Amino acid sequence: MPRSFSAAPRRETLLYKNQPLTYTLVFRSRRTIGFAVRPDGSVHVSAPAGISAEWVAQQVLKRADWILKHQATFAARPAPAPTRRFDADSVHYYQGQPYRLRFVAAARPSVAIVGDELVVHSPAPLSVPQTEALLHTWYVRRAGAHFSESLERVWPRFAEFNLTRPTLFVRHMRTRWGSCTPRSARIRLSPELIRARPECLDYVLLHECCHLLVGDHSKAFYDLQKRLMPDWERWKDELNALPK
Missing domain, CATH: 3.30.2010.10 (Metalloproteases ("zincins"), catalytic domain)
Known part of the structure; x- marks a missing residue:
């Protein structure tokens, strides 16, 4: 089985509606580009190896509204309640x-x-x-x-x-x-x-x-x-x- 390719992740930032949009980009052995917004609001993009970071940035801009919508959804969720402790002074x-x-x-x-x-x-x-x-x-x-x-x-x-x-x-x-x-x-x-x-x-x-x-x-x-x-x-x- 051939070894898969995966470059080191890199941080990228672009402007969308005069606001910075930061994402983590990693190139992998894959055919399509993938987007993920995590509960902490961070954006992660997986792109096929061999394409340019500029092309990826264009795709991020096309999905910017989708990204912002998901970030807003996660931000609106209440923070998880802390866990109780049972030691002295808790x-x-x-x-x-x-x-x-x-x-x-x-x-x-x-x-x-x-x-x-x-x-x-x-x-x-x-x-x-x-x-x-x-x-x-x-x-x-x-x-x-x-x-x-x-x-x-x-x-x-x-x-x-x-x-x-x-x-x-x-x-x-x-x-x-x-x-x-x-x-x-x-x-x-x-x-x-x-x-x-x-x-x-x-x-x-x-x-x-x-x-x-x-x-x-x-x-x-x-x-x-x-x-x-x-x-x-x-x-x-x-x-x-x-x-x-």
Whole structure:
């Protein structure tokens, strides 16, 4: 099998509508030119070996609008949420407020808020999974009361529909904040929601309550959600920005 040809990548910049357009160009053993825009906005062009860089630049200009469109799409996406840490001084949230983690030796394991700290008591040093499990249990124990308070705030918005008041359940869910079974009016909410501000919790609960009326995510559903909570996208974005 013959060895493939691939020259060292080179950085090229040209002007398009008086704005610089930078791309990485590499010549390879191929017959056609290829374009790629990566999530970080960088542009990569693979061109057949033997053609000129000037010809490639002309092709880039022809695809400039396509490139800019994809760069704008990636730029508009929210940044991925940071990952939670569980060591001393790492930051954890409760009702939208940040607290620094502190470990204290004690006879029994427990968690308490002391000033601006989330204090973890334990008789022996905890591993990361043990700390995570202890904090999760602490959130679960407090979730029910916060969920009930949220329903008191949200449910009056549904008064016009004469619906059966839903029953709330605390349920750990790996990939979603909540779920709804309209037939039985059962709504399950993740205890992780109480890490966020109450408005974020209200958004999720209102979203699930809207499913009591519209079972899918159709335009009718989002029209209803928008009418009952006009600023719902703000709280969705804030919720999704929490460390995972």
